[in-house]
Amino acid sequence: MKTFISIALIILAIPLYAQDDDLPEESNPTVRERVQAARVAYITDQLALTPTEAEKFWPIYREFTDKRKALLKELRYARRHPNPSKSADQNEKDLVTLGLEVKQKEVDLERQYSEQLLNVIPAQKLRMLPEVERKFRLLILKQIQERRRGREKN
Template sequence: MIKRLIGATFLLLVALTASAQPDRPARERIESMRVAFITDKLELSPEESQRFWPLYNEYQDKEEAIRKSYRPEPPPSGDMTDQAAEKFLQDGFLMEQELLDLKKEYYLRLREVVPVRKIARLPRVERAFKERLLQELQNRRMQNGQRRGN
């Protein structure tokens, strides 16, 4: 499950980096779609939304910073020493712990602005948005491939 999520996130990031890097408005459109999707699926009121989004965006920025700070070199395809493997694993554990601590911190902060039941639905809604975005990217690629093939 986690490997699928990491793989999907990686594919999404690669696709976004490749296609949206020179086209800044595309990235902004995706962000607007994400805000609309999450707001709709969590059924955030205007008041909740106004208080939720600054906190959520702050959380996302901190999460990204943690992930970037621990971005390890991928292990060589079999020539990893035990010492290198140990460091690789320990760094991964440290990153996961920092991410967990961050989630706990923002859970406490978010529950002050939206009901807990909406926070509980947030991970599922985030996954649904990523899946929808990946599906749209795949559909677009297939359509582009069909146009070129004709």
């Protein structure tokens, strides 16, 4: 039953998720909330989190993902806004350096939050988490592609 609810939430959120990437960061909070609710339901179901685990897991995990998003946002901004006072080659070198710094910060962040999460959920569930996230993204992408194909046929 949990799996059915998770999939239903995902299907409801997918049309909104497809538009989400085109939206400014703070626009349409309803879209973000529905996608987040589907994500929470899917991950909770796939990791088989108990209510007690979920209650402790989600605040820590949200904080982690918010910090990770901020790191990636920094890199995206640098890619989109090269320094006009530097040569194209120097901007590219700077991006390589920044990319490596962001990756290192991501690893450090993951290490820090993994320690916190291990106090809340078993190591097996934590180890499964990246794969569950990947499956959620793939599921949404597949649904988006199917909807686009459906629109193209019309």
